[in-house]
Amino acid sequence: MNRTLSNWLQALEHLLLPPVPLCGLCGERARLPVGACKSCLDSLAISWRKREVQGYQCFSLFPYQGYGRDLVHRMKFQSGYEIAVTLGLFLGLAAREEPALAKVDILVPMPLSPGRLEIRGFNQAALLADNIKGVWKRPVSSCVLRTRETKSQSGLSLIERKRNVQGAFALLPGFDLRHRTCLIVDDVITSGHTFLAIAKLIEDYGGKPMGIFAARTEILSRSDLHAEKL
Numbered sequence: 001m002n003r004t005l006s007n008w009l010q011a012l013e014h015l016l017l018p019p020v021p022l023c024g025l026c027g028e029r030a031r032l033p034v035g036a037c038k039s040c041l042d043s044l045a046i047s048w049r050k051r052e053v054q055g056y057q058c059f060s061l062f063p064y065q066g067y068g069r070d071l072v073h074r075m076k077f078q079s080g081y082e083i084a085v086t087l088g089l090f091l092g093l094a095a096r097e098e099p100a101l102a103k104v105d106i107l108v109p110m111p112l113s114p115g116r117l118e119i120r121g122f123n124q125a126a127l128l129a130d131n132i133k134g135v136w137k138r139p140v141s142s143c144v145l146r147t148r149e150t151k152s153q154s155g156l157s158l159i160e161r162k163r164n165v166q167g168a169f170a171l172l173p174g175f176d177l178r179h180r181t182c183l184i185v186d187d188v189i190t191s192g193h194t195f196l197a198i199a200k201l202i203e204d205y206g207g208k209p210m211g212i213f214a215a216r217t218e219i220l221s222r223s224d225l226h227a228e229k230l
């Protein structure tokens with residue numbers, strides 16, 4: 001068969017049998033309309049949860065363990081653009097159905113320090129927010145920025161976590177947050193200290209903070225909660 005005919009037949013085949021879109025999480029199996037395959041959805045053990053962090057309402061999609069933890073790691077450290085797109089879609093669909101979030105005015109992605117942004121090439125929280133916006137029409141506002149580099153929170157004690165992020169964020173001039181419900185978006189909530197640092201900043205400027213996260217660690221123990229108040 002000559003080359004032109006072969007190319008033509010291949011094009012015809014694609015037209016008649018378009019390639020099946022693959023799962024946005026594993027990239028291996030055919031995706032369901034929700035963007036991921038059944039196997040990934042089962043492994044994630046999705047369970048929409050509400051948690052109050054010092055009086056602020058926070059929502060999350062799956063436990064930060066097993067497959068969910070692997071996914072978050074791949075999204076952050078292996079240029080997981082497709083993963084962020086898919087998890088953002090999940091979060092948008094869940095947020096759209098959550099009555100407590102109906103009053104949200106803007107999405108505020110957790111900012112990344114310029115140093116880490118340069119290394120990673122993208123901010124996973126901003127990607128999540130952009131894709132939440134894709135299905136749940138709320139504007140994304142990058143009104144909060146990091147004013148200094150902070151250490152990674154993992155491996156720090158609760159008190160160290162609090163100190164690490166205290167005063168590390170600022171509101172950009174020109175943004176009016178008064179009476180606006182701001183949904184802080186991030187990949188994972190652990191001790192909640194980073195979320196609290198931004199929530200308090202937003203509140204200082206008259207806004208009403210809430211939070212949405214792809215993954216969560218389980219509720220902290222009593223002694224952890226005591227330490228967190230220090």
Ligand SMILES: [Zn+2]
Nearest residue numbers: 023026037040
């Ligand atoms: Zn999959």
